[in-house]
Amino acid sequence: MDTALEDRVVLVTGASTGIGAATARAYGQEGARVALTYRNHPEKAEKVASGIEAVGGQALAVRLDLEDLPTIEEAVATVVEAWGGVDVLVANAVRWGGDGPPDPGIRFEDVSLDEWQAMIGANLIGAAAQVRAVLPGMRSRGWGRIVLISSGVAEEGVPGPGPYGTAKSGLHGLARSLAWEAGRDGILVNVVAPGFTLTDSRPPVPQTIVDRLAAGTPTCRLSDADDVAKLVLFLGSGANGNLTGEIVRDGSSAARAPRIGP
Numbered sequence: 001m002d003t004a005l006e007d008r009v010v011l012v013t014g015a016s017t018g019i020g021a022a023t024a025r026a027y028g029q030e031g032a033r034v035a036l037t038y039r040n041h042p043e044k045a046e047k048v049a050s051g052i053e054a055v056g057g058q059a060l061a062v063r064l065d066l067e068d069l070p071t072i073e074e075a076v077a078t079v080v081e082a083w084g085g086v087d088v089l090v091a092n093a094v095r096w097g098g099d100g101p102p103d104p105g106i107r108f109e110d111v112s113l114d115e116w117q118a119m120i121g122a123n124l125i126g127a128a129a130q131v132r133a134v135l136p137g138m139r140s141r142g143w144g145r146i147v148l149i150s151s152g153v154a155e156e157g158v159p160g161p162g163p164y165g166t167a168k169s170g171l172h173g174l175a176r177s178l179a180w181e182a183g184r185d186g187i188l189v190n191v192v193a194p195g196f197t198l199t200d201s202r203p204p205v206p207q208t209i210v211d212r213l214a215a216g217t218p219t220c221r222l223s224d225a226d227d228v229a230k231l232v233l234f235l236g237s238g239a240n241g242n243l244t245g246e247i248v249r250d251g252s253s254a255a256r257a258p259r260i261g262p
């Protein structure tokens with residue numbers, strides 16, 4: 001498959017760990033110049049960047065905080081200054097809230113409105129801000145690929161993470177509208193909605209739970225970060241010729257984990 005990514009500039013947000021890190025590596029292997037963002041863990045982002053450079057790629061780690069919107073434009077400006085523009089955006093960074101994925105045991109009415117605003121502000125408006133920052137350059141070059149990372153929770157729901165799932169579902173509407181608006185400028189916009197994904201950032205999941213979740217999927221296995229990265233890579237590359245405005249689910253998205261997490 002020719003991804004036509006050689007020397008393209010790719011921005012993967014939230015790439016210090018997990019799906020973002022795997023995605024950054026995947027783009028690096030295709031010869032793209034990869035800018036990757038972190039929030040609290042520059043050392044982890046630098047390690048991902050070093051790994052890309054160790055195999056002959058180019059990488060740049062930049063700080064970006066979804067809860068501090070000006071840092072989004074600043075991060076994009078840093079990449080543009082270094083490499084002249086952003087050809088591909090993977091909006092992957094996430095504000096989980098608390099110490100990790102939303103607590104599936106929490107009751108809807110116990111989530112404060114401040115938390116609603118913070119979650120929507122970071123995970124929906126933060127994604128819109130990423131798109132706004134890269135669009136003018138993509139339009140002027142007549143080419144762009146945008147992949148928004150959502151979650152199976154956006155459409156399937158799960159007890160507990162109301163604000164998280166709501167913010168993610170907003171990305172689906174964003175992509176569908178933007179696909180129409182930006183398509184004439186050569187920009188394709190899609191959403192990847194992973195299910196329960198095994199990542200380096202997730203606390204160890206007991207094998208009994210992995211097996212139970214996997215049994216509920218068509219492929220009898222859960223995705224790992226590399227599975228999702230390959231999907232993102234296709235959508236956000238020259239190999240994707242005309243697929244836009246789609247919500248793409250992976251095999252894991254059928255795994256139902258009502259009391260475990262997103």
Ligand SMILES: NC(=O)c1ccc[n+]([C@@H]2O[C@H](COP(=O)([O-])OP(=O)(O)OC[C@H]3O[C@@H](n4cnc5c(N)ncnc54)[C@H](OP(=O)(O)O)[C@@H]3O)[C@@H](O)[C@H]2O)c1
Pocket residue numbers: 013014015016017018019020037038039040041042064065066067091092093094095096122149150151152193194195196197198199201202262
């Ligand atoms: N893992 C899953 O099972 C799963 C399932 C469905 C959807 N997803 C989606 O897939 C994406 C990646 O998930 P993941 O599990 O791979 O995540 P992860 O490993 O927890 O990584 C999250 C990334 O986001 C960054 N980040 C955290 N808070 C941030 C903030 N406020 N502003 C900017 N960046 C911030 C982190 O940076 P630092 O570490 O440097 O702070 C890190 O790079 C997310 O959009 C998530 O919603 C994941």
